Amino acid sequence: MDATAPPGKPAPARAEQIRLDGVGKRYPDGTVAVRELDLTFAAGELSVLVGPSGCGKTTTMKMINRIIEPTSGRILLGDDDVTDVDPVQLRRRIGYVIQNVGLFPHQTVRRNVATVPRLLGWDKQRTRDRVEELLTLVGLDAATFGDRYPHQLSGGQRQRAGVARALAADPGVLLMDEPFSAVDPIVRERLQTEFLRLQEAVRKTIVFVTHDIEEAVRLGDRIAVMSEGGTVEQFAPPAELLGSPATPFVADFVGADRGLKRLAVTGIDLDDLEQPPVVHVDDGLADARAALTRAGARWAVVLDDQQDLHGWISAERAAGSGTVRTVARRMEAWVPVEATLKTAFSTMLQLEAGWVAVLDGDRFCGVLTPESLHAALRRSVEGTVPETAGATRV
Numbered sequence: 038m039d040a041t042a043p044p045g046k047p048a049p050a051r052a053e054q055i056r057l058d059g060v061g062k063r064y065p066d067g068t069v070a071v072r073e074l075d076l077t078f079a080a081g082e083l084s085v086l087v088g089p090s091g092c093g094k095t096t097t098m099k100m101i102n103r104i105i106e107p108t109s110g111r112i113l114l115g116d117d118d119v120t121d122v123d124p125v126q127l128r129r130r131i132g133y134v135i136q137n138v139g140l141f142p143h144q145t146v147r148r149n150v151a152t153v154p155r156l157l158g159w160d161k162q163r164t165r166d167r168v169e170e171l172l173t174l175v176g177l178d179a180a181t182f183g184d185r186y187p188h189q190l191s192g193g194q195r196q197r198a199g200v201a202r203a204l205a206a207d208p209g210v211l212l213m214d215e216p217f218s219a220v221d222p223i224v225r226e227r228l229q230t231e232f233l234r235l236q237e238a239v240r241k242t243i244v245f246v247t248h249d250i251e252e253a254v255r256l257g258d259r260i261a262v263m264s265e266g267g268t269v270e271q272f273a274p275p276a277e278l279l280g281s282p283a284t285p286f287v288a289d290f291v292g293a294d295r296g297l298k299r300l301a302v303t304g305i306d307l308d309d310l311e312q313p314p315v316v317h318v319d320d321g322l323a324d325a326r327a328a329l330t331r332a333g334a335r336w337a338v339v340l341d342d343q344q345d346l347h348g349w350i351s352a353e354r355a356a357g358s359g360t361v362r363t364v365a366r367r368m369e370a371w372v373p374v375e376a377t378l379k380t381a382f383s384t385m386l387q388l389e390a391g392w393v394a395v396l397d398g399d400r401f402c403g404v405l406t407p408e409s410l411h412a413a414l415r416r417s418v419e420g421t422v423p424e425t426a427g428a429t430r431v
Contacts, residue, residue: 053115055078055242058075058112059110060075060076081241175201192219216245218249250298251301255301259272276299278291300378305376307374313392316337318347322360338394370392393405
């Protein structure tokens with residue numbers, strides 16, 4: 038969202054940095070839930086707290102909006118120490134989404150989403166406009182779902198409504214406590230995809246709690262891995278976390294397959310693509326055979342006169358006379374240039390292909406083979422892993 042707003046419409050809240058300075062939580066019986074954390078959650082980024090049950094990740098998040106009061110240290114929201122801010126006012130400037138959504142069952146979706154704007158005294162038209170805007174943003178058609186009650190929605194729809202309610206007053210900060218864990222894996226993946234799209238549009242400062250490292254890697258700009266006793270073992274971008282675990286605990290937590298997980302956070306670099314022989318749709322088959330012979334290849338990519346991908350042709354189909362157009366096959370194995378290596382690898386496996394084409398729109402950029410994909414992953418790892426950490430490389 039822009040920091041500016043159209044005339045007559047209030048500007049959206051600015052995403053604010055959150056800083057934890059020596060923050061701890063000790064209960065009266067002596068139990069230490071969180072041990073002197075020093076963390077900075079950057080403005081506009083999605084930071085994930087991940088770790089086993091009982092490691093203090095939810096406690097840490099709840100101290101930010103003072104649902105739980107810290108016993109030591111300071112929490113700064115922008116320039117404000119949260120302990121100096123009225124708790125009610127503080128919570129109204131921070132969106133909050135929980136695992137079981139927490140929608141009011143006796144209120145419609147519209148009324149639920151409008152909860153905080155009503156508490157803030159917004160006028161009816163402004164509130165109505167904001168509700169319509171947010172339901173569209175989270176993928177719920179207002180005309181279809183606005184007047185339904187929570188029990189009339191699916192789990193995924195309730196979760197979307199919960200996100201809309203958390204964003205209703207346009208807070209700069211959003212806290213999310215395992216918001217997608219109560220839905221089935223298919224719905225969960227769709228919600229994660231939609232949430233990434235939403236964050237790209239609104240750019241809030243988000244603290245997201247999960248126990249699932251796969252979810253953390255997919256969503257997080259940075260990930261804090263916490264261990265029992267409320268200690269942060271490592272706080273780093275996903276690629277660094279997977280490529281260079283800082284401690285044995287982190288290495289065990291992210292798993293022995295962290296190299297495969299890293300595929301999900303490694304983009305395609307055009308320099309890693311191989312360039313197979315190329316022929317055009319109106320070339321003669323004799324020309325195609327000559328191109329294949331020169332390259333010593335068994336297949337070639339077929340492009341149209343705009344250099345867009347048309348398909349591919351094998352040496353066997355290039356036999357005889359005629360033009361390439363008449364025998365070229367449709368290209369099924371392809372991914373967009375903005376895809377990750379995981380998507381490319383999955384496409385290879387799903388289609389049992391020996392390579393996958395990479396496209397920028399319709400324009401052909403090159404291909405990834407298993408060999409070039411592996412080399413790309415290795416270079417990515419080497420770019421983030423310190424030389425002294427060789428023993429932990431994937």
